[in-house]
Amino acid sequence: MYYAENPDSAHDIHELKVTLLGQSFTFLTDSGVFSKKW
Numbered sequence: 415m416y417y418a419e420n421p422d423s424a425h426d427i428h429e430l431k432v433t434l435l436g437q438s439f440t441f442l443t444d445s446g447v448f449s450k451k452w
Contacts, residue, residue, distance in 0.1 A: 421446055423445055423446040424445065425444055425445065426444060426445035427442055427443070427444045428442070428443050428444075429441070429442055430442075430443070
């Protein structure tokens with residue numbers, strides 16, 4: 415199945431902190447959430 419409400423893949427959380435135009439942002443990504451591991 416392409417999408418599951420309760421995925422059973424292991425977590426692999428990464429945090430990315432950036433500052434853009436003086437504003438700080440924190441982005442979190444996890445395995446299986448439509449993003450590549452960076």
